[in-house]
Each structure stands twice: as C-alpha cells, then as structure tokens.
Amino acid sequence: MAIVISYCPKCKNMLEVSTAYIAIGTPYEQCSKCKTLIRNGKVNEWKLLAIYEKVYYTLIVTWTGFMFGSVISAVGTYLLMMLLDLKIDDNLILQVAIVGAVIGILICYYFFYELIKESNTRMNDPDYILELKSIGLIESNIDKQGNETGFSMKYPTDNTKAIKGIKLWLGILLMIAVWSGVLIFLLTIILKLIGITISIPLLIIISITLPTMYYFNKVFR
Numbered sequence: 001m002a003i004v005i006s007y008c009p010k011c012k013n014m015l016e017v018s019t020a021y022i023a024i025g026t027p028y029e030q031c032s033k034c035k036t037l038i039r040n041g042k043v044n045e046w047k048l049l050a051i052y053e054k055v056y057y058t059l060i061v062t063w064t065g066f067m068f069g070s071v072i073s074a075v076g077t078y079l080l081m082m083l084l085d086l087k088i089d090d091n092l093i094l095q096v097a098i099v100g101a102v103i104g105i106l107i108c109y110y111f112f113y114e115l116i117k118e119s120n121t122r123m124n125d126p127d128y129i130l131e132l133k134s135i136g137l138i139e140s141n142i143d144k145q146g147n148e149t150g151f152s153m154k155y156p157t158d159n160t161k162a163i164k165g166i167k168l169w170l171g172i173l174l175m176i177a178v179w180s181g182v183l184i185f186l187l188t189i190i191l192k193l194i195g196i197t198i199s200i201p202l203l204i205i206i207s208i209t210l211p212t213m214y215y216f217n218k219v220f221r
C-alpha cells in the first residue's frame, strides 16, 4: 500500500503519514495546530459506504487473507521440506496452502469485523452524528412528509471513483492473468535451465502473487 501524507489546508501543518489507503474509520481528522476539522476522503464509516463499496472492501479483505495465508504456508512448507531433506510433495504443499488460505481469510475477517463493530459503535452515538453533520460530511434524508429517515454521505469516498471503473478492474484482472502466465512460463524455463526443481503449486502461487501485488499497489496509490 502506498504511503499517504496529508497536510492541513489552513495552516499547512503535516497531519499524518499513513500507509492505509482504504480504511474504516472516522472520516475526518483534526489539525493538531489550528484545530480545524479536515475531511479524510480515504476513510469512512461502514454505515456510510455504498453497497458496492462494502462488497469491494470485503473482496479486498478476502483477497488479502487468501494471498498471505496461502503464500506464507506454501513457502513455509516448501522451505521446511528442503530443510528436512524431505521429498518435495506438491500435493501436500497445495493442501497446506488451501488450509493456510482459509486461516488467513478468517484472521482478516476477524479484524475486519472488529473495525465494523467499532465503526457502528461510533455511528450509534448521537453526538458523533451531530458532529458529522456540523462538518457537512453527512446530511439528513428527509421524506415527503418532512420526517428524517436517516442520513447519507454528502461527499463520496475517494475510492468511489476507482471502484466505478469496472473496465479498469477487468483490465487489471486481465493484466494479472497475462503476467501470471508469462511468469509461470519464464520461471519454468529458467528453473529447468539451471536444473532446479520447484514445486508446481508453489511456482503457480508465486507467479500469481507477484503481478497481483504489483497491480494492487498501483491501484491503491
């Protein structure tokens, strides 16, 4: 994920250096110097996200858990087999990778769930809602009878622009697929030339992970 540095628009004080691009949290921050409240378009409360943003966040969390879980467990098993001088067992590596992926996803879901819970606790505080309204971050939804039926985000999250570009995502998926194929091909040839036998599931996992990490890092900048 890219590093984000933000400055106060009023006094140019450096606010925060963060590595998170998408996050669930308070959608504003306060300048420590001049106390101005500044909207943070990269962070939003769960309840204020659009449905497709929620789906998107969930997919990212799932993907992150899958990637870390499968790669760490597959590479770990491979290294352990090498270290113990065991015969490299592709099936075992694949099985461990699948279990690792499931555990990785569950761990990520746990933290995701905790974030959503904290977010909902904030949103259930009437004072917090008033504060969001006073900054102009949310506005009340009024029905025809003039009753307040809830509230909605006045400004979309910065990510909205990116998520809406379905073409962009299809393009990225296609690029990941192409580069994964190229990597599998090249690595197989190179490893054969130098005479190294590598486990096939490991080769495939590495070939998919590298371009995925590259493109995800590029998009979340």
Ligand SMILES: [Zn+2]
Residues within 6 Å of the ligand: 008, 009, 010, 011, 012, 013, 031, 032, 033, 034, 035, 036
């Ligand atoms: Zn300031």
